[in-house]
Amino acid sequence: MTEKQEIFISVDIEAAGPIPPDFSMLSIGACRADDVEGVGFYRELKPINDRFDPDALKVTGFDLEILRRDGVEPEQAMAQFSTWISEITGSEGRPVFVGFNAPFDWSFVNYYFHHFLGANPFGIGALDVKALYMGATGCAWRETRSSMFPVAKQAPEQRHNALGDARYQARLFRHVLSLTQP
Template sequence: MSPNEIFISVDIETAGPIPGEFSMLTIGACDAYRPDRTFECALKPTSQNFDEDALKVTGLSLERLGLEGLEPVEAMSSFAEWIHGICEEAATPVFVGFNAPFDWSFVNYYFHRYAGGNPFGFTALDVKALYMGATGSSWSETSSKQIAKKLRPRSSGDHNALHDALYQAELFRAVRSIAAATR
Protein backbone atom coordinates (compact mmCIF):
# COMPACT_ATOMS: atom_id res chain seq x y z
CA MET A 1 0.00 0.00 0.00
CA SER A 2 1.38 3.36 -0.99
CA PRO A 3 1.38 6.03 1.71
CA ASN A 4 0.10 8.36 -1.01
CA GLU A 5 -3.17 6.43 -1.40
CA ILE A 6 -6.08 6.67 1.03
CA PHE A 7 -8.62 3.92 0.37
CA ILE A 8 -12.11 5.23 1.09
CA SER A 9 -14.97 2.75 1.29
CA VAL A 10 -18.14 4.37 -0.07
CA ASP A 11 -21.68 3.07 -0.10
CA ILE A 12 -24.85 4.81 -1.18
CA GLU A 13 -28.55 4.19 -1.24
CA THR A 14 -30.63 5.45 -4.14
CA ALA A 15 -34.21 5.79 -5.34
CA GLY A 16 -33.48 3.81 -8.51
CA PRO A 17 -30.96 2.36 -10.94
CA ILE A 18 -29.38 5.37 -12.71
CA PRO A 19 -28.18 8.84 -11.77
CA GLY A 20 -29.90 11.82 -13.32
CA GLU A 21 -33.31 10.20 -13.39
CA PHE A 22 -33.23 8.82 -9.84
CA SER A 23 -31.87 10.41 -6.68
CA MET A 24 -28.96 9.43 -4.51
CA LEU A 25 -30.50 9.38 -1.04
CA THR A 26 -27.72 8.57 1.43
CA ILE A 27 -23.94 8.41 1.46
CA GLY A 28 -21.80 6.48 3.93
CA ALA A 29 -18.01 6.42 3.79
CA CYS A 30 -15.02 5.47 5.89
CA ASP A 31 -11.27 5.32 5.62
CA ALA A 32 -10.83 1.62 4.84
CA TYR A 33 -7.78 1.31 7.10
CA ARG A 34 -8.97 3.71 9.79
CA PRO A 35 -12.69 2.94 9.95
CA ASP A 36 -13.19 5.30 12.87
CA ARG A 37 -12.94 8.11 10.31
CA THR A 38 -16.43 8.22 8.83
CA PHE A 39 -18.78 10.37 6.80
CA GLU A 40 -22.54 10.05 6.57
CA CYS A 41 -25.34 12.18 5.17
CA ALA A 42 -28.84 12.03 3.74
CA LEU A 43 -29.75 14.07 0.67
CA LYS A 44 -32.91 15.77 -0.49
CA PRO A 45 -34.25 13.96 -3.56
CA THR A 46 -33.65 15.71 -6.88
CA SER A 47 -36.76 14.13 -8.42
CA GLN A 48 -39.79 12.17 -7.32
CA ASN A 49 -38.85 9.20 -9.53
CA PHE A 50 -38.36 6.00 -7.59
CA ASP A 51 -38.18 2.26 -7.96
CA GLU A 52 -40.45 0.72 -5.34
CA ASP A 53 -37.98 -2.09 -4.58
CA ALA A 54 -35.12 0.39 -4.03
CA LEU A 55 -37.08 2.28 -1.38
CA LYS A 56 -38.47 -0.89 0.16
CA VAL A 57 -35.03 -2.43 0.78
CA THR A 58 -33.69 0.73 2.46
CA GLY A 59 -36.81 1.90 4.27
CA LEU A 60 -36.06 5.45 3.08
CA SER A 61 -38.84 7.91 2.28
CA LEU A 62 -38.60 10.58 -0.41
CA GLU A 63 -41.02 12.74 1.56
CA ARG A 64 -39.01 12.52 4.77
CA LEU A 65 -35.70 13.13 2.97
CA GLY A 66 -37.29 16.12 1.26
CA LEU A 67 -37.74 17.63 4.71
CA GLU A 68 -34.63 16.35 6.51
CA GLY A 69 -31.99 15.73 3.83
CA LEU A 70 -29.23 18.08 2.79
CA GLU A 71 -29.41 19.93 -0.50
CA PRO A 72 -27.14 18.04 -2.95
CA VAL A 73 -24.75 21.02 -3.21
CA GLU A 74 -24.27 21.03 0.57
CA ALA A 75 -24.00 17.23 0.80
CA MET A 76 -21.39 16.92 -1.94
CA SER A 77 -19.40 19.91 -0.69
CA SER A 78 -19.35 18.36 2.79
CA PHE A 79 -18.32 14.99 1.38
CA ALA A 80 -15.51 16.56 -0.68
CA GLU A 81 -14.33 18.51 2.37
CA TRP A 82 -14.28 15.30 4.45
CA ILE A 83 -12.32 13.45 1.73
CA HIS A 84 -9.75 16.23 1.53
CA GLY A 85 -9.58 16.36 5.33
CA ILE A 86 -8.56 12.70 5.71
CA CYS A 87 -6.09 12.77 2.83
CA GLU A 88 -2.69 14.01 3.80
CA GLU A 89 -1.10 16.57 1.54
CA ALA A 90 -0.41 14.96 -1.85
CA ALA A 91 -2.40 11.81 -0.95
CA THR A 92 -4.75 10.37 -3.54
CA PRO A 93 -8.22 9.30 -2.42
CA VAL A 94 -9.20 5.92 -3.90
CA PHE A 95 -12.90 5.11 -4.14
CA VAL A 96 -13.55 1.56 -2.87
CA GLY A 97 -16.96 0.03 -3.42
CA PHE A 98 -18.73 -3.28 -3.42
CA ASN A 99 -20.21 -3.24 -6.89
CA ALA A 100 -18.29 -0.01 -7.32
CA PRO A 101 -19.61 0.76 -10.82
CA PHE A 102 -23.10 1.38 -9.42
CA ASP A 103 -22.13 3.51 -6.42
CA TRP A 104 -19.38 5.36 -8.26
CA SER A 105 -21.73 6.33 -11.11
CA PHE A 106 -24.02 8.20 -8.70
CA VAL A 107 -21.19 9.71 -6.66
CA ASN A 108 -19.38 10.84 -9.81
CA TYR A 109 -22.55 12.34 -11.29
CA TYR A 110 -23.39 14.20 -8.08
CA PHE A 111 -19.84 15.50 -7.59
CA HIS A 112 -19.74 16.86 -11.14
CA ARG A 113 -23.27 18.21 -11.08
CA TYR A 114 -23.22 19.79 -7.61
CA ALA A 115 -19.60 20.28 -6.52
CA GLY A 116 -17.66 21.05 -9.67
CA GLY A 117 -15.60 17.86 -9.82
CA ASN A 118 -14.96 14.45 -8.34
CA PRO A 119 -12.11 14.22 -5.77
CA PHE A 120 -11.77 10.53 -6.68
CA GLY A 121 -11.05 11.33 -10.32
CA PHE A 122 -12.53 8.98 -12.88
CA THR A 123 -11.76 5.56 -11.39
CA ALA A 124 -12.98 3.25 -8.65
CA LEU A 125 -11.75 0.03 -7.09
CA ASP A 126 -14.34 -2.77 -7.00
CA VAL A 127 -14.07 -5.22 -4.08
CA LYS A 128 -15.89 -7.92 -6.09
CA ALA A 129 -13.36 -7.75 -8.93
CA LEU A 130 -10.45 -7.57 -6.49
CA TYR A 131 -11.75 -10.71 -4.75
CA MET A 132 -12.10 -12.51 -8.07
CA GLY A 133 -8.52 -11.65 -8.99
CA ALA A 134 -7.09 -12.51 -5.56
CA THR A 135 -8.84 -15.87 -5.27
CA GLY A 136 -9.37 -17.01 -8.85
CA SER A 137 -13.09 -17.34 -8.13
CA SER A 138 -15.80 -17.12 -10.75
CA TRP A 139 -17.90 -13.96 -11.05
CA SER A 140 -20.90 -15.85 -9.64
CA GLU A 141 -18.88 -16.41 -6.45
CA THR A 142 -18.45 -12.67 -5.81
CA SER A 143 -21.77 -11.85 -4.16
CA SER A 144 -21.38 -10.42 -0.68
CA LYS A 145 -23.05 -13.53 0.73
CA GLN A 146 -20.55 -15.83 -1.05
CA ILE A 147 -17.55 -13.71 -0.08
CA ALA A 148 -18.73 -13.47 3.55
CA LYS A 149 -18.92 -17.28 3.73
CA LYS A 150 -15.24 -17.47 2.77
CA LEU A 151 -13.88 -14.47 4.67
CA ARG A 152 -16.12 -14.55 7.77
CA PRO A 153 -16.24 -10.81 8.50
CA ARG A 154 -17.39 -9.64 11.92
CA SER A 155 -19.80 -7.07 10.48
CA SER A 156 -22.55 -7.38 7.88
CA GLY A 157 -24.45 -5.18 5.48
CA ASP A 158 -27.93 -3.88 6.24
CA HIS A 159 -28.63 -1.21 3.55
CA ASN A 160 -27.61 1.61 5.88
CA ALA A 161 -24.97 3.40 3.80
CA LEU A 162 -22.48 3.94 6.64
CA HIS A 163 -22.90 0.41 8.01
CA ASP A 164 -22.41 -0.99 4.51
CA ALA A 165 -19.32 1.18 3.92
CA LEU A 166 -17.80 -0.17 7.15
CA TYR A 167 -18.70 -3.74 6.16
CA GLN A 168 -17.21 -3.47 2.70
CA ALA A 169 -14.07 -1.85 4.18
CA GLU A 170 -13.68 -4.97 6.32
CA LEU A 171 -14.09 -7.17 3.24
CA PHE A 172 -11.62 -4.99 1.32
CA ARG A 173 -8.96 -5.35 4.03
CA ALA A 174 -9.47 -9.14 4.10
CA VAL A 175 -9.19 -9.43 0.32
CA ARG A 176 -6.08 -7.23 0.31
CA SER A 177 -4.48 -9.54 2.87
CA ILE A 178 -5.25 -12.55 0.62
CA ALA A 179 -3.71 -10.76 -2.33
CA ALA A 180 -0.63 -9.80 -0.29
CA ALA A 181 -0.17 -13.41 0.89
CA THR A 182 -0.07 -14.67 -2.71
CA ARG A 183 2.69 -12.29 -3.81
Template sequence: MGDVREVFVSVDIETAGPVPGEYSMLSFGACLVDEPETTFGLTVKPLNRNADPEAMAVIGFTFEDLEKTGTAPQQAMAEFAQWVKAVCGEKGVPVFVGLNAPFDWSFINYYFHLFHGSNPFGFTALDIKAYYMGATGSSWRDTRSSAMSKRLSPNLKGTHDAVQDAVYQAELFRLTRELGFKK
Protein backbone atom coordinates in the same frame (compact mmCIF):
# COMPACT_ATOMS: atom_id res chain seq x y z
CA MET B 1 6.32 11.97 -6.10
CA GLY B 2 7.50 9.33 -3.63
CA ASP B 3 5.71 11.17 -0.80
CA VAL B 4 2.28 10.65 -2.40
CA ARG B 5 0.21 8.00 -0.65
CA GLU B 6 -2.99 6.32 -1.72
CA VAL B 7 -5.86 6.75 0.71
CA PHE B 8 -8.46 4.03 0.22
CA VAL B 9 -11.98 5.32 0.94
CA SER B 10 -14.83 2.81 1.10
CA VAL B 11 -18.06 4.37 -0.20
CA ASP B 12 -21.60 3.03 -0.19
CA ILE B 13 -24.79 4.66 -1.42
CA GLU B 14 -28.53 4.07 -1.26
CA THR B 15 -30.63 5.19 -4.21
CA ALA B 16 -34.21 5.35 -5.43
CA GLY B 17 -33.28 3.43 -8.59
CA PRO B 18 -30.59 2.23 -10.98
CA VAL B 19 -29.53 5.31 -12.95
CA PRO B 20 -28.10 8.66 -11.77
CA GLY B 21 -30.07 11.67 -12.96
CA GLU B 22 -33.23 9.68 -13.56
CA TYR B 23 -33.24 8.47 -9.95
CA SER B 24 -31.93 10.12 -6.79
CA MET B 25 -29.08 9.20 -4.50
CA LEU B 26 -30.77 9.23 -1.09
CA SER B 27 -27.86 8.59 1.23
CA PHE B 28 -24.16 7.88 1.12
CA GLY B 29 -21.55 6.83 3.59
CA ALA B 30 -17.79 6.53 3.57
CA CYS B 31 -14.95 5.41 5.77
CA LEU B 32 -11.21 5.05 5.52
CA VAL B 33 -10.47 1.43 4.64
CA ASP B 34 -7.55 1.24 7.06
CA GLU B 35 -9.18 3.41 9.77
CA PRO B 36 -12.86 2.39 9.49
CA GLU B 37 -13.79 4.39 12.57
CA THR B 38 -13.16 7.52 10.47
CA THR B 39 -16.54 7.90 8.77
CA PHE B 40 -18.73 10.34 6.90
CA GLY B 41 -22.39 10.06 5.96
CA LEU B 42 -25.44 12.07 4.96
CA THR B 43 -28.96 11.67 3.72
CA VAL B 44 -29.70 13.72 0.62
CA LYS B 45 -32.80 15.58 -0.56
CA PRO B 46 -34.16 13.74 -3.61
CA LEU B 47 -33.91 15.31 -7.07
CA ASN B 48 -37.34 13.95 -8.01
CA ARG B 49 -39.80 11.27 -6.93
CA ASN B 50 -38.84 8.65 -9.50
CA ALA B 51 -38.52 5.35 -7.69
CA ASP B 52 -37.97 1.67 -8.22
CA PRO B 53 -40.28 0.03 -5.65
CA GLU B 54 -37.70 -2.68 -4.86
CA ALA B 55 -35.01 -0.09 -4.14
CA MET B 56 -37.31 1.91 -1.89
CA ALA B 57 -38.40 -1.22 0.01
CA VAL B 58 -34.90 -1.94 1.31
CA ILE B 59 -33.57 1.51 2.17
CA GLY B 60 -35.90 2.61 4.95
CA PHE B 61 -36.39 6.19 3.73
CA THR B 62 -39.42 7.99 2.39
CA PHE B 63 -39.32 10.89 -0.02
CA GLU B 64 -41.34 12.94 2.45
CA ASP B 65 -38.78 12.46 5.23
CA LEU B 66 -35.81 13.16 2.97
CA GLU B 67 -37.42 16.29 1.52
CA LYS B 68 -37.66 17.61 5.10
CA THR B 69 -34.45 16.32 6.69
CA GLY B 70 -32.06 15.47 3.85
CA THR B 71 -29.10 17.68 2.99
CA ALA B 72 -29.34 19.68 -0.24
CA PRO B 73 -27.21 17.90 -2.89
CA GLN B 74 -24.87 20.89 -3.43
CA GLN B 75 -24.15 21.14 0.29
CA ALA B 76 -23.83 17.33 0.65
CA MET B 77 -21.21 17.08 -2.09
CA ALA B 78 -19.30 20.13 -0.80
CA GLU B 79 -19.16 18.59 2.69
CA PHE B 80 -18.10 15.21 1.31
CA ALA B 81 -15.36 16.81 -0.80
CA GLN B 82 -14.10 18.68 2.29
CA TRP B 83 -14.05 15.42 4.29
CA VAL B 84 -12.16 13.58 1.54
CA LYS B 85 -9.62 16.40 1.37
CA ALA B 86 -9.21 16.47 5.16
CA VAL B 87 -8.70 12.71 5.55
CA CYS B 88 -6.25 12.57 2.65
CA GLY B 89 -4.13 15.50 3.74
CA GLU B 90 -1.80 17.34 1.39
CA LYS B 91 0.01 14.28 0.04
CA GLY B 92 -2.81 11.76 -0.02
CA VAL B 93 -4.58 10.70 -3.20
CA PRO B 94 -8.12 9.41 -2.58
CA VAL B 95 -9.01 6.04 -4.09
CA PHE B 96 -12.74 5.27 -4.29
CA VAL B 97 -13.41 1.69 -3.12
CA GLY B 98 -16.82 0.09 -3.49
CA LEU B 99 -18.64 -3.21 -3.58
CA ASN B 100 -19.99 -3.00 -7.09
CA ALA B 101 -18.05 0.24 -7.47
CA PRO B 102 -19.36 1.00 -10.97
CA PHE B 103 -22.85 1.52 -9.55
CA ASP B 104 -21.88 3.56 -6.48
CA TRP B 105 -19.21 5.57 -8.30
CA SER B 106 -21.63 6.47 -11.12
CA PHE B 107 -23.96 8.24 -8.67
CA ILE B 108 -21.15 9.85 -6.66
CA ASN B 109 -19.45 11.04 -9.85
CA TYR B 110 -22.70 12.38 -11.29
CA TYR B 111 -23.54 14.28 -8.08
CA PHE B 112 -20.00 15.63 -7.66
CA HIS B 113 -19.91 16.99 -11.22
CA LEU B 114 -23.47 18.32 -11.21
CA PHE B 115 -23.40 19.94 -7.77
CA HIS B 116 -19.72 20.50 -6.96
CA GLY B 117 -17.99 20.91 -10.32
CA SER B 118 -15.43 18.11 -9.87
CA ASN B 119 -14.96 14.70 -8.31
CA PRO B 120 -12.07 14.41 -5.79
CA PHE B 121 -11.79 10.72 -6.66
CA GLY B 122 -11.14 11.49 -10.32
CA PHE B 123 -12.53 9.21 -12.97
CA THR B 124 -11.72 5.78 -11.53
CA ALA B 125 -12.89 3.44 -8.82
CA LEU B 126 -11.56 0.22 -7.30
CA ASP B 127 -14.20 -2.51 -7.33
CA ILE B 128 -14.01 -4.96 -4.42
CA LYS B 129 -15.88 -7.61 -6.42
CA ALA B 130 -13.34 -7.54 -9.25
CA TYR B 131 -10.45 -7.38 -6.77
CA TYR B 132 -11.85 -10.42 -4.92
CA MET B 133 -12.32 -12.32 -8.16
CA GLY B 134 -8.69 -11.68 -9.10
CA ALA B 135 -7.36 -12.54 -5.63
CA THR B 136 -9.32 -15.77 -5.29
CA GLY B 137 -9.90 -16.97 -8.86
CA SER B 138 -13.62 -17.16 -8.04
CA SER B 139 -16.44 -16.94 -10.53
CA TRP B 140 -18.31 -13.65 -10.92
CA ARG B 141 -21.33 -15.23 -9.20
CA ASP B 142 -19.17 -15.87 -6.13
CA THR B 143 -18.39 -12.17 -5.75
CA ARG B 144 -21.77 -11.52 -4.12
CA SER B 145 -21.21 -10.19 -0.62
CA SER B 146 -22.90 -13.26 0.89
CA ALA B 147 -20.47 -15.59 -0.92
CA MET B 148 -17.52 -13.39 -0.03
CA SER B 149 -18.58 -13.37 3.62
CA LYS B 150 -18.66 -17.18 3.74
CA ARG B 151 -15.05 -17.34 2.61
CA LEU B 152 -13.66 -14.28 4.42
CA SER B 153 -15.61 -14.49 7.73
CA PRO B 154 -15.94 -10.74 8.41
CA ASN B 155 -17.13 -9.54 11.81
CA LEU B 156 -19.67 -7.17 10.23
CA LYS B 157 -22.52 -7.56 7.76
CA GLY B 158 -24.42 -5.34 5.34
CA THR B 159 -27.47 -3.48 6.65
CA HIS B 160 -28.50 -0.95 3.94
CA ASP B 161 -27.27 1.85 6.18
CA ALA B 162 -24.74 3.60 3.94
CA VAL B 163 -22.15 4.34 6.63
CA GLN B 164 -22.40 0.87 8.19
CA ASP B 165 -22.19 -0.72 4.74
CA ALA B 166 -19.11 1.35 3.87
CA VAL B 167 -17.46 0.03 7.05
CA TYR B 168 -18.53 -3.54 6.21
CA GLN B 169 -17.19 -3.20 2.68
CA ALA B 170 -13.92 -1.83 4.02
CA GLU B 171 -13.59 -4.98 6.12
CA LEU B 172 -14.27 -7.19 3.07
CA PHE B 173 -11.62 -5.26 1.12
CA ARG B 174 -9.03 -5.56 3.91
CA LEU B 175 -9.68 -9.31 4.21
CA THR B 176 -9.42 -9.76 0.44
CA ARG B 177 -6.23 -7.71 0.34
CA GLU B 178 -4.78 -10.00 3.04
CA LEU B 179 -5.55 -13.01 0.81
CA GLY B 180 -3.54 -11.38 -1.97
CA PHE B 181 -0.59 -10.76 0.34
CA LYS B 182 -0.47 -14.44 1.36
CA LYS B 183 0.35 -15.63 -2.16
Protein backbone atom coordinates in the same frame (compact mmCIF):
# COMPACT_ATOMS: atom_id res chain seq x y z
CA MET C 1 7.64 14.44 -8.88
CA THR C 2 6.64 12.48 -5.78
CA GLU C 3 3.66 10.18 -6.05
CA LYS C 4 0.93 10.87 -3.52
CA GLN C 5 0.06 8.11 -1.06
CA GLU C 6 -3.13 6.28 -2.04
CA ILE C 7 -5.81 6.59 0.64
CA PHE C 8 -8.46 3.93 0.11
CA ILE C 9 -11.93 5.21 1.00
CA SER C 10 -14.82 2.78 1.18
CA VAL C 11 -17.97 4.44 -0.15
CA ASP C 12 -21.56 3.22 -0.24
CA ILE C 13 -24.75 4.92 -1.33
CA GLU C 14 -28.45 4.21 -1.20
CA ALA C 15 -30.54 5.35 -4.15
CA ALA C 16 -34.14 5.66 -5.29
CA GLY C 17 -33.40 3.67 -8.44
CA PRO C 18 -30.74 2.26 -10.75
CA ILE C 19 -29.23 5.29 -12.55
CA PRO C 20 -28.39 8.94 -11.97
CA PRO C 21 -29.85 11.46 -12.68
CA ASP C 22 -33.11 9.67 -13.42
CA PHE C 23 -33.14 8.64 -9.76
CA SER C 24 -31.80 10.31 -6.64
CA MET C 25 -28.96 9.36 -4.37
CA LEU C 26 -30.65 9.22 -0.96
CA SER C 27 -27.70 8.66 1.36
CA ILE C 28 -23.94 8.40 1.23
CA GLY C 29 -21.55 6.85 3.70
CA ALA C 30 -17.77 6.52 3.71
CA CYS C 31 -14.82 5.51 5.86
CA ARG C 32 -11.11 4.98 5.43
CA ALA C 33 -10.56 1.35 4.49
CA ASP C 34 -7.63 1.16 6.91
CA ASP C 35 -9.60 2.69 9.80
CA VAL C 36 -13.03 1.10 9.62
CA GLU C 37 -14.23 2.28 13.02
CA GLY C 38 -12.61 5.72 12.76
CA VAL C 39 -14.38 8.90 11.79
CA GLY C 40 -16.81 8.20 9.01
CA PHE C 41 -18.98 10.34 6.79
CA TYR C 42 -22.75 10.01 6.48
CA ARG C 43 -25.43 12.22 4.96
CA GLU C 44 -29.03 11.76 3.90
CA LEU C 45 -29.86 13.89 0.87
CA LYS C 46 -32.91 15.67 -0.43
CA PRO C 47 -34.10 13.93 -3.62
CA ILE C 48 -33.33 15.72 -6.90
CA ASN C 49 -36.62 14.58 -8.44
CA ASP C 50 -39.78 12.60 -7.64
CA ARG C 51 -38.87 9.40 -9.48
CA PHE C 52 -38.35 6.18 -7.57
CA ASP C 53 -38.37 2.44 -7.98
CA PRO C 54 -40.67 1.00 -5.30
CA ASP C 55 -38.31 -1.95 -4.79
CA ALA C 56 -35.38 0.40 -4.20
CA LEU C 57 -37.27 2.33 -1.54
CA LYS C 58 -38.38 -0.92 0.04
CA VAL C 59 -34.73 -1.99 0.34
CA THR C 60 -33.48 1.36 1.67
CA GLY C 61 -36.40 2.08 3.98
CA PHE C 62 -36.31 5.75 3.03
CA ASP C 63 -39.39 7.92 2.66
CA LEU C 64 -38.94 10.59 -0.02
CA GLU C 65 -41.26 13.04 1.78
CA ILE C 66 -39.16 12.84 4.93
CA LEU C 67 -35.97 13.32 2.92
CA ARG C 68 -37.47 16.32 1.12
CA ARG C 69 -38.09 17.86 4.53
CA ASP C 70 -35.06 16.69 6.53
CA GLY C 71 -32.38 15.76 3.99
CA VAL C 72 -29.33 17.85 3.20
CA GLU C 73 -29.33 19.77 -0.08
CA PRO C 74 -27.25 17.68 -2.54
CA GLU C 75 -24.81 20.50 -3.30
CA GLN C 76 -24.17 21.02 0.40
CA ALA C 77 -23.79 17.28 1.05
CA MET C 78 -21.28 16.89 -1.77
CA ALA C 79 -19.30 19.93 -0.59
CA GLN C 80 -19.21 18.42 2.91
CA PHE C 81 -18.12 15.07 1.48
CA SER C 82 -15.38 16.74 -0.57
CA THR C 83 -14.13 18.56 2.54
CA TRP C 84 -14.15 15.31 4.55
CA ILE C 85 -12.16 13.57 1.80
CA SER C 86 -9.61 16.40 1.81
CA GLU C 87 -9.31 16.26 5.59
CA ILE C 88 -8.62 12.53 5.74
CA THR C 89 -6.27 12.42 2.75
CA GLY C 90 -4.32 15.57 3.59
CA SER C 91 -2.09 17.28 1.08
CA GLU C 92 0.06 14.16 0.62
CA GLY C 93 -2.76 11.70 -0.07
CA ARG C 94 -4.76 10.76 -3.15
CA PRO C 95 -8.26 9.40 -2.51
CA VAL C 96 -9.15 6.08 -4.12
CA PHE C 97 -12.84 5.16 -4.28
CA VAL C 98 -13.44 1.61 -3.04
CA GLY C 99 -16.84 -0.01 -3.44
CA PHE C 100 -18.53 -3.36 -3.37
CA ASN C 101 -20.13 -3.29 -6.77
CA ALA C 102 -18.30 0.00 -7.24
CA PRO C 103 -19.76 0.79 -10.69
CA PHE C 104 -23.20 1.38 -9.17
CA ASP C 105 -22.13 3.54 -6.23
CA TRP C 106 -19.43 5.38 -8.19
CA SER C 107 -21.89 6.33 -10.94
CA PHE C 108 -24.04 8.25 -8.45
CA VAL C 109 -21.11 9.80 -6.59
CA ASN C 110 -19.43 10.82 -9.85
CA TYR C 111 -22.63 12.35 -11.23
CA TYR C 112 -23.37 14.26 -8.02
CA PHE C 113 -19.80 15.58 -7.67
CA HIS C 114 -19.70 16.77 -11.29
CA HIS C 115 -23.23 18.11 -11.37
CA PHE C 116 -23.11 19.98 -8.06
CA LEU C 117 -19.40 20.81 -7.62
CA GLY C 118 -17.89 20.52 -11.11
CA ALA C 119 -15.27 17.88 -10.23
CA ASN C 120 -14.92 14.48 -8.59
CA PRO C 121 -12.02 14.27 -6.07
CA PHE C 122 -11.79 10.53 -6.78
CA GLY C 123 -11.09 11.12 -10.46
CA ILE C 124 -12.42 8.90 -13.22
CA GLY C 125 -12.21 5.45 -11.67
CA ALA C 126 -13.10 3.23 -8.76
CA LEU C 127 -11.70 0.05 -7.25
CA ASP C 128 -14.31 -2.71 -7.20
CA VAL C 129 -13.94 -5.22 -4.34
CA LYS C 130 -15.94 -7.89 -6.20
CA ALA C 131 -13.62 -7.79 -9.23
CA LEU C 132 -10.54 -7.65 -7.01
CA TYR C 133 -11.75 -10.75 -5.12
CA MET C 134 -12.36 -12.60 -8.37
CA GLY C 135 -8.85 -11.75 -9.54
CA ALA C 136 -7.21 -12.64 -6.21
CA THR C 137 -8.96 -16.01 -5.81
CA GLY C 138 -9.71 -17.10 -9.37
CA CYS C 139 -13.34 -17.66 -8.36
CA ALA C 140 -16.33 -17.29 -10.68
CA TRP C 141 -18.27 -14.01 -10.74
CA ARG C 142 -21.22 -15.70 -9.03
CA GLU C 143 -18.91 -16.43 -6.09
CA THR C 144 -18.17 -12.76 -5.43
CA ARG C 145 -21.26 -12.11 -3.31
CA SER C 146 -20.38 -10.74 0.12
CA SER C 147 -21.98 -13.78 1.73
CA MET C 148 -19.23 -15.89 0.11
CA PHE C 149 -16.41 -13.98 1.87
CA PRO C 150 -14.94 -15.66 4.97
CA VAL C 151 -15.33 -12.56 7.16
CA ALA C 152 -17.70 -11.76 10.03
CA LYS C 153 -21.13 -10.99 8.65
CA GLN C 154 -22.65 -7.55 8.83
CA ALA C 155 -25.10 -6.84 11.64
CA PRO C 156 -28.66 -6.79 10.21
CA GLU C 157 -29.35 -3.30 11.57
CA GLN C 158 -26.37 -1.95 9.59
CA ARG C 159 -27.52 -3.31 6.22
CA HIS C 160 -28.63 -0.63 3.78
CA ASN C 161 -27.25 2.07 6.04
CA ALA C 162 -24.66 3.70 3.78
CA LEU C 163 -22.05 4.15 6.54
CA GLY C 164 -22.66 0.66 7.94
CA ASP C 165 -22.32 -0.79 4.45
CA ALA C 166 -19.16 1.26 3.76
CA ARG C 167 -17.58 -0.08 6.94
CA TYR C 168 -18.53 -3.67 6.10
CA GLN C 169 -17.22 -3.47 2.56
CA ALA C 170 -13.97 -1.94 3.90
CA ARG C 171 -13.56 -5.15 5.93
CA LEU C 172 -14.17 -7.18 2.77
CA PHE C 173 -11.58 -5.09 0.93
CA ARG C 174 -9.01 -5.61 3.69
CA HIS C 175 -9.67 -9.36 3.53
CA VAL C 176 -9.00 -9.41 -0.22
CA LEU C 177 -5.80 -7.42 0.26
CA SER C 178 -4.65 -9.98 2.83
CA LEU C 179 -5.01 -12.70 0.19
CA THR C 180 -2.55 -10.95 -2.09
CA GLN C 181 0.19 -10.43 0.50
CA PRO C 182 2.74 -13.13 1.43
